[in-house]
Amino acid sequence: MKARIKFRKYGVLRFIGHLDVMRFFQKLMRRADIPIAFTGGYSPHMIMSFASPLGIGLTSDGEYLDIELTAPVDSREAVRRMNEECVEGIEVLSIRQIPDEKKTTGMTILAAADYLISVKNGSLPENWKNEFADFMTQKEIRVIKQTKRSEREVDIRPLIYRWKIQGESIWLQLAAGSVDNLKPDLVMETFLSVCAIPKDSVSFAYHRLEMYADTGEAGKRNLVSLESLGQEISM
Amino acid sequence: MRKLALSDEILLNIEKPARYIGGEVNSVMKDKDKVDVRFAMCFPDVYEIGMSHLGIQILYDMFNRREDTWCERVYSPWTDLDKVMRDQKIPLFALESQDPVKKFDFLGITIQFEMCYTNILQILELSHIPLHAAERTDADPVVIGGGPCSYNPEPLADFFDIFYIGEGETVYDELLDAYKEWKGSGKNRKEFLERAAEIEGLYVPQFYDAAYKEDGTLLSFTPNNAHAPARVKKQAVMEVTDSPYPMKPVVPFIKATQDRVVLEIQRGCIRGCRFCQAGMIYRPTRERNVETLKEYARAMLKNTGHEEISLSSLSSSDYSELKELVTFLIDEFKDKGINISLPSLRIDAFSLDVMSRVQDIRKSSLTFAPEAGSQRMRNVINKGLTEEDILEGAGQAFDGGWSKVKLYFMLGLPTETEVDMREIARLSDRVARRYYEIPKEQRNGKCQITASSSFFVPKPFTPFQWASMFSAEEYTRRASIVKEEFQAQLNRKSLKYNWHDAQTTVLEGVMARGDRRVGKVIEEAYRLGCLFDSWTECFHNELWMQAFENTGVDIDFYNLRQRGADELFPWDFIDIGVSRKFLYREWEKAIQGEVTPNCRMQCSGCGAASFGGGVCYEGKN
The missing domain is CATH 3.30.70.580 (Pseudouridine synthase I, catalytic domain, N-terminal subdomain)
Known part of the structure; x- marks a missing residue:
């Protein structure tokens, strides 16, 4: 079993x-x-x-x-x-x-993962919350994605499923798995470069919160945690 | 939650940060305010090497059984972290508490091989402890050395407060008790060292003076302090079965070189190979009880979760209950996905049968250590393995389906001639020929015979301690003769020959039989940047040569000189139980090519019987 x-x-x-x-x-x-x-x-x-x-x-x-x-x-x-x-x-x-x-x-079956991102060292500009909101309202966010073999330009915006500012942290729900996979550090790096915030002025702590499968049908996403697909075993 | 000595920024920018964070399964945490003695136990090499060492695991467990003592581990920071620590003035720390080593009561350093000597200085310097024992104060830990190289501690004499000569299980308790008594007494550091010098087996170098003759050899070696004995007696634990053994060894997160349960089945060796220091200093041979070992195997596998168990000894085939133990291990653990690894086994019908049950014949290789190519040379070194044994063993293995064989040899042995060198290649070829005697349709493609040679380094307390060595050029010349002979063999396409680096051999020679004057070369080499000398990518021979030149120490004096029968050696003040008379007798027999029977065949009166146990008394009760 x-x-x-x-x-x-x-x-x-x-x-x-x-x-x-x-x-x-x-x-x-x-x-x-x-x-x-x-x-x-x-x-x-x-x-x-x-x-x-x-x-x-x-x-x-x-x-x-x-x-x-x-x-x-x-x-x-x-x-x-x-x-x-x-x-x-x-x-x-x-x-x-x-x-x-x-x-x-x-x-x-992995389809998505949640992350909590907070500042570890250094700091973000004072109006960073607005800047991050503006960053997220863009229709597309094009980045050069480097793999071992090639470099290609991709739009990562559709891979960011949900986001919110949570206190002084950023909460992100990102595509994960073998089809589409987005790492939170790529989102933050892109944010810094788009807003012209110097890379070495801030570093982040990344914390994964949960991983999901997609049980939705006909292109409609329905994320459920991997844990919820299993059943407690009692003996 | 534990706080680390290094910041995230440092840890995320160096190789394998897990080397420095501690917190592994079975690592021991204690409340530092509730212990009297804090002991930092160091293996002066990188974590993965140091964590593979059984001796430290034994002592770590033994010390931590004491409620009043907390023993923690320290390893050499790799060169990337070394630089960061120097730049940012971060003191070296122990893994468990992450506290600076400087705060500890003891810094114990195990000295396993000569090429780690510069790493010892790195440990001291990064810990912010003065390199020289003479410059240390009450605020510094007591620096104590142990392990096989402490049987000639003289090249390191300036850097250590104490050397522990022999097996750690005997007098460490006495030393720790003495330390506790001293700590509250208001007495000074020297008074503690005087007390330590009175404990059997402990050597305090600053309490001895060496004087030299005009020709550079040792004139005298005498105590300058009334508390120091003229001779220091090697420690050996006689009741090996009852001595402490770690049931819960620390399990590293990252893969260590030995990623398995290690079962030490016996100490010492009955064989008496004349080049082998371990075979002399660990006399007499003592076996652990087989029933106890079975319990240990069960408990240690359970407590670590390791998927492999290995037997440890100098010559497993000589363990009298080997069959019983190995059969138990296979029956008990094979079906649970546990690998059983059996190093240092003589190849015979029994071991082949066992090996065919525990490993994949097609992938695994068999190892023989003939050590020398010709029978004459094997007689000189007293290696009781004949060509017949080798060809017979290899033949049985080939018939059983094996096709890979490794052969280990030494070059530069005393009395070696060109014929002896060439015999290395010829013997390897004869092994290959035995393989091709099998009909083509029954064999498994080509065979692979890999021969490796290292250059012989004479070690203290062996019959070869009188022998002279060669220059690096001469070693390389000898290896090229062997190489050339390999190319002339019938089965050259099935043969492969590797040889060890000659430059480190020369340095090892100086360190192995050096005296106190060699200490300044080590220090100078370290100052010039030598570190991790046993790692090819870090070794800089030119810096070492510069160090010899700067200090005026002559390599040839230590390596090329033939030592006289009566020469006083720097290590002669140590009493290992085996007499110098016996060693010299063996040296003379070696020159004549005469063999000496092993301890079970006949006692040769080496002197180890004075310990009152082990093989010397087998069947005599």
Whole structure:
């Protein structure tokens, strides 16, 4: 059976990269005695996939990984066991059963993610809230997107689904996943350059809040959290 | 939440910030106000190397079992962070508390290999601790060294307050207790060091004077303080099974070189290879109880979540309960996706059977360490491995489906002739020939024989401590003879030959058998910018040569000179249990090409029986 784990990543563990988070969870499964399934062959590995890697320096309240279990576990009990074996910086929030079909893994169905962005060092100009609102009311925001192989100009405005100013922070809902993917730092970099704010005058802390799948039909978006697609397991 | 010593800006702009943040699974946090002794334990290399070291994990666990002590870890900042710390005057810190090392009571540094000596100076300088023990005050931590290189601590004598000679399990408690007593007593630093010098196994370099003859050799080495003994006795823990072992080793976030559970099955080695320092200084051989090891394996795998377990010893095949232990590990853990890694095994029917069960034959390679190409040379070094053993073992392996073999050799051994050098290539070729004896349709494509040679460095407390070395040019010449011979072999397309760098060999030679006067070369090299000398990309031979020139220290005196039978060595004040008489007898037998049986076949009276246990007393109760 398949299960989805939701976890938080906070504090000093923001300096641990994605591959090391994977290694951490592989070892955590063993320490917490989670009956996880393995692939076959001479070097079997755990069946485990992460919805979306989180970059070094970012924190998150909504990270996901899907695993395959060889036997059911009680959700509350499993969360307790995993947290007992965790370290400061990672907290397991839930483990839920998800449907067995292949196309339901977090990685495949991921459609959007929420971010909270706040100033870490330096400061923004006093009227930044107005400037940000103006920036967002543009019809299109064209940027040069660099990939390993090529450079191309894209319009990122349609990939910003929702936004708001929340106190002194910025809340963004951005496209995520294999089709369209927008990183929050690209939005902020573009904002700085459009408003001619010097790059080194301010730096931001990026915090991921949640990840979503899209269950909408006929081009109408209906975002639901990856967690809500699973069911608590009780034994 | 823990506060880090380094800012986000620094951490996000250096390689692998996880090296510096601590907080790993099983790392130990304590309240610093509730402990009496704070011990910073340092491995002077980068985190991934240092975290792979078993000895530190043992001591870390042992110290932290004491309620009054908090032991934390320190590693060398990589060159990127080194620069930032110097520019911004950030003091070096320990990983757990992130507090400056300077605030600690002790800074313990394990000294595992000669090419880390400049890193030791980096640790001291970044910690803002004076490099010279003589310049330290009560405000500085006590700097204590240990590990294999402390069996000749003299090149580092100026930089350390104390050296711990031998295995850490025996007298550290006594030292920490003495420290606590001293701390509240109002006595000065020197008085503490005098107390430490009275503890068996501890060497306080400033309490000894070295005098030299006109020819540069040592004239005398004598205590200048009544508290310091004339001879310092190596420490060995005799009840290895009952000694502390970490059931919860620290699990790094980033991949360390050893990313696995390590089970130390025994200490010491019965073999008596004449080049091997570990084989002499860890005598007598002592085995851990197999039932205890099984419990350890279970507990450590559970507590770390590691997916691999490895056995550690100098020669696993000599562990008397090996079959029992390995069978247990396979039966118990193989189905749980745990890899079992078995280094330093002699290749025979048993080990091949075991290996075929734990690894993919097509991908894995088998390793032999003949150490020398000719039988004559193997007799000189007392390596009890015959050509027949090698070809037989390789043959069985090839028949079993393996096609990759690694062979390890040494070049520049005492009495080596050109024939001995060329035999390295010829032996490798004979191994390949054995492979091609298998009918074509039954074999698995071509075989791959990879031979590697390092240059031999004579080490203190070995029969070869009297031997002379060669110049870097001569080493390179010898390697090129071997290379040329490889190209002349029938199966040259299946053979590959690598050799170790000759320049670091020369430096290792000077450090290994150096005296107190070598300290100033290390300091000068460090001042000139040498750091991480064991990392090819960081090693600058020209700076080292400049350091020798600036200080007037002569490499040839340490490396090229044949030492006389009666020469007083800088390390002779250490008593390792194995007698100098035995070592000299072995040196003479080596020259004659005579072999000495291993400890289980026959006792050769080396002197280690004075420890009252281990293999010397096997079956005698």
